[in-house]
Amino acid sequence: MKLSLVTLLGTKLDTDVYGVTLPTKAGEISVYQGHEALITLAKPGIIAVRYKKHDSDKQIDYFATSGGVVEIEPDAVKVLVDEADHGDDIIESESKAALERALKLKTNAKNQIELEDAGQLVDRHAVRLKVAGLRRHKRR
Numbered sequence: 001m002k003l004s005l006v007t008l009l010g011t012k013l014d015t016d017v018y019g020v021t022l023p024t025k026a027g028e029i030s031v032y033q034g035h036e037a038l039i040t041l042a043k044p045g046i047i048a049v050r051y052k053k054h055d056s057d058k059q060i061d062y063f064a065t066s067g068g069v070v071e072i073e074p075d076a077v078k079v080l081v082d083e084a085d086h087g088d089d090i091i092e093s094e095s096k097a098a099l100e101r102a103l104k105l106k107t108n109a110k111n112q113i114e115l116e117d118a119g120q121l122v123d124r125h126a127v128r129l130k131v132a133g134l135r136r137h138k139r140r
Helices: 091-108 112-139
Strands: 002-007 011-016 018-025 027-031 038-042 045-050 063-066 068-073 076-081 084-086
Touching: 011 038, 027 076, 045 112, 063 112, 068 084
Parallel strands: 002 076
Antiparallel strands: 002 011, 018 027, 018 038, 018 045, 038 068, 045 063, 063 084, 068 076
């Protein structure tokens, strides 16, 4: 099955995969060859990619993504998001510091707009921190 992961900055991934797990508004779904056609909204979260059927869990790649759109065909998955960061590109200490700053912004928000903006930052950095942790665990 072909997986295309496209961000505002260009294509992050365009390759054959065995399966992919995606965060959608309806919940997390796993997609394999022959999946029923579907178009759905992606929420910020983690995309997990298994390239070959017998790959170990240590060979799974993880991407921290923002929300977007997912189009599933029986032989292809297209994911269109604002950003997607591979686990190897995330520095855990920086993500932790950014999450702490975002939490402080949320606590000090003076109106609904500031609260929503801070909430989005909290979600983004929490996902990035989780992917960084998965990468660390994968390397052990």
